[in-house]
Amino acid sequence: MTTRVIGKPLPRVDGRAKVTGSARYAADFNQPGQVYAVIVSATAGLGRIAGVDSAMVESMPGVIAVITHRNAPRLPYGEHKSYIDPAVGERLHVLQDDRVRFYGQPVAIVVADTLDRAERAASSLKLAYEAERPIVDPADPTVEAIVPEGARHADTSRGDADAMLAGAPVMVDETYDIARENHNPMEPHATIAAWSGDRLTLWSKSQFVVNEQAEIAAIFGIPPENVQVICPFIGGAFGTSLRTWPHVTLAAMAARQTGRAVKLVLTRKQMFFTTGHRPRTLQRIAIGANADGRLTSLIHEGAGETSRYEQFTEALTSASGYIYSCPNVRTRYRLRQLDIGTPNHMRGPGEASGIFALECALDELSYSLGLDPIELRRRNEPEIDESDNKPFSSRSLMTCYDVAAGHFGWSRRTPEPRSMRDGRLLIGMGVASATYPAYHAPSSASVRLLPDGTAEVAVAASDMGPGTYTSMTQVAAETLGLPVEQVRFSLGRSDYPPAPSHGGSWTMASVGSAIRAACIAVQEKAVRQAVADQRLTVFGGAVDAIEWTGGRLRRRGDPSPGQSYGDIVSSLGKPIEAEASSQRDPDVAERYSMHSFGAVFVEVAVDPDVGTIRVRRAVGAYGIGRVVNPRLAASQCTGGMIGGIGMALMERTVLDPRDGRPVNAHMADYLVPVNLDIPKLEAHFVEEVDPHVNPLGVKGLGEIALVGMAPAVANAVFHATGKRVRTLPIRIEDVLTV
Amino acid sequence: MIDREPPSRNAEAASRPFPTVIVSRRAVLQLAGGAASLATIPDASAQPAPASGQTSEALERVRLIVNGDARELELDPRQSLLDVLRETLDLTGTKKGCNQGACGACTILLNGRRVVSCLTLAAMHDGAEITTIEGLSAGGELHPLQAAFIEHEGLQCGYCTPGQIISGVGCIAEGHAGSPEEIQFWMSGNICRCGAYPGIVAAIADAAERS
Numbered sequence: 009m010t011t012r013v014i015g016k017p018l019p020r021v022d023g024r025a026k027v028t029g030s031a032r033y034a035a036d037f038n039q040p041g042q043v044y045a046v047i048v049s050a051t052a053g054l055g056r057i058a059g060v061d062s063a064m065v066e067s068m069p070g071v072i073a074v075i076t077h078r079n080a081p082r083l084p085y086g087e088h089k090s091y092i093d094p095a096v097g098e099r100l101h102v103l104q105d106d107r108v109r110f111y112g113q114p115v116a117i118v119v120a121d122t123l124d125r126a127e128r129a130a131s132s133l134k135l136a137y138e139a140e141r142p143i144v145d146p147a148d149p150t151v152e153a154i155v156p157e158g159a160r161h162a163d164t165s166r167g168d169a170d171a172m173l174a175g176a177p178v179m180v181d182e183t184y185d186i187a188r189e190n191h192n193p194m195e196p197h198a199t200i201a202a203w204s205g206d207r208l209t210l211w212s213k214s215q216f217v218v219n220e221q222a223e224i225a226a227i228f229g230i231p232p233e234n235v236q237v238i239c240p241f242i243g244g245a246f247g248t249s250l251r252t253w254p255h256v257t258l259a260a261m262a263a264r265q266t267g268r269a270v271k272l273v274l275t276r277k278q279m280f281f282t283t284g285h286r287p288r289t290l291q292r293i294a295i296g297a298n299a300d301g302r303l304t305s306l307i308h309e310g311a312g313e314t315s316r317y318e319q320f321t322e323a324l325t326s327a328s329g330y331i332y333s334c335p336n337v338r339t340r341y342r343l344r345q346l347d348i349g350t351p352n353h354m355r356g357p358g359e360a361s362g363i364f365a366l367e368c369a370l371d372e373l374s375y376s377l378g379l380d381p382i383e384l385r386r387r388n389e390p391e392i393d394e395s396d397n398k399p400f401s402s403r404s405l406m407t408c409y410d411v412a413a414g415h416f417g418w419s420r421r422t423p424e425p426r427s428m429r430d431g432r433l434l435i436g437m438g439v440a441s442a443t444y445p446a447y448h449a450p451s452s453a454s455v456r457l458l459p460d461g462t463a464e465v466a467v468a469a470s471d472m473g474p475g476t477y478t479s480m481t482q483v484a485a486e487t488l489g490l491p492v493e494q495v496r497f498s499l500g501r502s503d504y505p506p507a508p509s510h511g512g513s514w515t516m517a518s519v520g521s522a523i524r525a526a527c528i529a530v531q532e533k534a535v536r537q538a539v540a541d542q543r544l545t546v547f548g549g550a551v552d553a554i555e556w557t558g559g560r561l562r563r564r565g566d567p568s569p570g571q572s573y574g575d576i577v578s579s580l581g582k583p584i585e586a587e588a589s590s591q592r593d594p595d596v597a598e599r600y601s602m603h604s605f606g607a608v609f610v611e612v613a614v615d616p617d618v619g620t621i622r623v624r625r626a627v628g629a630y631g632i633g634r635v636v637n638p639r640l641a642a643s644q645c646t647g648g649m650i651g652g653i654g655m656a657l658m659e660r661t662v663l664d665p666r667d668g669r670p671v672n673a674h675m676a677d678y679l680v681p682v683n684l685d686i687p688k689l690e691a692h693f694v695e696e697v698d699p700h701v702n703p704l705g706v707k708g709l710g711e712i713a714l715v716g717m718a719p720a721v722a723n724a725v726f727h728a729t730g731k732r733v734r735t736l737p738i739r740i741e742d743v744l745t746v
Numbered sequence: 747m748i749d750r751e752p753p754s755r756n757a758e759a760a761s762r763p764f765p766t767v768i769v770s771r772r773a774v775l776q777l778a779g780g781a782a783s784l785a786t787i788p789d790a791s792a793q794p795a796p797a798s799g800q801t802s803e804a805l806e807r808v809r810l811i812v813n814g815d816a817r818e819l820e821l822d823p824r825q826s827l828l829d830v831l832r833e834t835l836d837l838t839g840t841k842k843g844c845n846q847g848a849c850g851a852c853t854i855l856l857n858g859r860r861v862v863s864c865l866t867l868a869a870m871h872d873g874a875e876i877t878t879i880e881g882l883s884a885g886g887e888l889h890p891l892q893a894a895f896i897e898h899e900g901l902q903c904g905y906c907t908p909g910q911i912i913s914g915v916g917c918i919a920e921g922h923a924g925s926p927e928e929i930q931f932w933m934s935g936n937i938c939r940c941g942a943y944p945g946i947v948a949a950i951a952d953a954a955e956r957s
Contacts, residue, residue, distance in 0.1 A: 019896050019897065019899075020896065020899075020901075022904070023895070023901070024888070025904075026901055026904030027888065027892040027893075027895045027896055027901070027904075027907060027908075027911060028839070028879065028880070028882075028883055028888070028892065029837075029838070029839020029840070029878070029879035029880050029908045030839065031904050032838065033838075033841070033905060035832075035838070035842070036832075036838035038833070038836050038838065044833075069803060122822065123829055123833050124822050124824045124825055124829065125822075128824070193903070193905070193939055194841070194843045194849065194851055194903065194905040194906045194937065194938070194939050194940075195841070195903070195905040196842070196843070241903075241904060241905075242903060243841070243903050243904070243905025243906075244902070244903040244905055244939045245903075246939070273842070275845065276843070276844040276845060276846060472903055473902030473904070473940045474902065475902070639899060640899070642899075643899040643902060643942060643945060644902065646944055647902055647940045647941030647942060648941070649941070650941030650943065651941060674844070674846060674848065675843070675844040675846065675848035675849045675937065676844075676846065676848035680937060680939060681941065681943075682934040682935075682937055683929075683930045683931075683933045683934045683936070683938075683943045683946065683947065684930045684931050684934040685934075686930070686941070686943045686944065688944075689944060
């Protein structure tokens, strides 16, 4: 390992493909003889389809098929549940009955020879509904909070939090309401489906190609090996492509019914219907503290919305158990089932929402105590994870605060709300902690050494933008001792060695560790080959007496150039291949609590007359273990901070209470940050060596980059205005009265 | 914002051999909106329905010069320029993000000016010169802005990138890349959901300085 490419700020290996338009996303794989499918979405929010008048549409120019529940094939829908699916409930069975469960549910699919004809025909299809009024508001008094079945940590408790709260010298007890958000990646979901006999190829947007393969095989009742899913590029996803949604089934169904390759792309509007969303959450945080700022009690109760047919759960309250030291902690997590589509993980799932409530409450407590918010956190820094009494594998939260505070200039802040101004603008500075678990899922990888001395690495992994192509190339190059130019990494095919879902900040830990293992395995194979090859200088050497240095094999201490991979493979006359798997050492999981931590600082300016809020600058510092590529990490991290600005100030999907229709299902009405919204952002990674978490020492970055931003903004808004806003997004009208 | 002629392209546009229609973004919006509502008036669907597979729509002969290549096309007048590029010409570098003119992923240069091709009906642009991301690099050499996007991390997932780069070329040509703030303002029609904005601004500033 002499090349030291891990840790180098290399530019993206796929940069050229992306800037020339040659990177192909799902909808770019036009097939010969391809026809177009367009989904018709229910315009009722609950009820049943009472009538379909498809005759006129069937006779429209170019129309090949109109498929509804009346004529759709009854699909086997064999049992299939991945860890990415809710543990309780059953996926939507599309076009299998007349029930409408939520607004926008697919109720028909129209196939035509051109896109415009298919769109025209789909918009002309007339359906009649027997509609009922859906319930889409989790705060509706008729909605019961249910205990998620089988959830491990729906209720946790240590000490007696309620009793200690009642007697606490200082306390905060507040509720928080975070809006439903939609992921809104730039690339709409898309699937091109083509059957060849009983074999199906799907060019489909997916963060989990092996699961999409298995799920579609189960739905259609065919062997998984008959399904090939291809997805070399993902145009952003943020969680929305973790699951396989109904449109994939519809594309495959339409292709089978018509005998043609079918392209199906969701409209932007349809992206708000059936592809998951960050659930709206309602939370309560109660904190009791001594006058010196030591926490004596912490209560975190939260409920997330879910559909009637599946129980989507996320780790809403988990962090409250470990992020600070507190002897008395009680958490409660509930679900509220509504007439909506099932929510899904969205960047920083659970923690982003839960930490918002906790960190806002802690900020509020700091004012009650008259204590600097960073000092409050310092006084409650735990020595171990008190939720399970395990040591942290690494934890740099206070270092993050120190580093970020220095870069931010926190010492210039005057603590009193409304005490800082820039001309007529109110200036506020806020902080918040961030955390996210350092997961590690089982993954496999394969490596092939070729006669020209290059290596090919393949995993059925994904790259939705963080730079998986580049960072995995670095891991392989470093392990093999090759320059990155001599390593080609491929991903995004379901027939490659299986990878876990591309989410939860675990891709580098999981896939990277598997690649490292496969590289080591192929080196061992090459050694065994080399010592048995009379034409090579290491012939006859003892395996443990020779070593790889800089991609060359030689006897230990031998100054000669030794043998390259190319020499060994050429002599053998065929590539040397190895496949290996990696998963978390169960012993490590048993012994350590493993999480990333970070501290986020934000400055906002609020116009006191019109209530506009702008983030003026933000500084985050993060302890995420080893950083494989600082250049990509910085970009990924500031990107996550921008997502957090959206969560804090812009994003919410508004449902019409009459029929559950998302009224702002449009890129102009669902607000996301645009270029001019973005101030100077700084992401710092503190030096952190974690020898336990995984062989690469990486803890993940994608999620924590977003977590912490929204509460830091809200706390800054309070500092600027004196107005505590406990709903997200914070809107003009929330601060107008200041 | 598009009404102002980019000075460097103007002379070129005037000397083109084909008649062109230069339409402001506002005018395109109005026209596209008009066409869309026309397509849904009751009369249109009340006409006797032809048998399946028959073509009743009149096709328009449209000549487009796409990345320097003259293309003679017979187009459904409802087709957006974006759909013609992607589905008819298989130039899939230009992306569809929202199909409603709100995200900028489909930005192309139409007679030298940046437009959102999803809101632009192809049939309205007979004779027009179109530059897409595929036409930006000459002979395998990257356009300076393409190289700058790689160098300054102006992208993550890459999906908005063709639109960002084309829009950036337009932004520089318009003279709107004089400062980071000016770039941010004039690039705010191109959404990057990954949040690569700082890199996008740096790339455009760098390329503008070098151009």
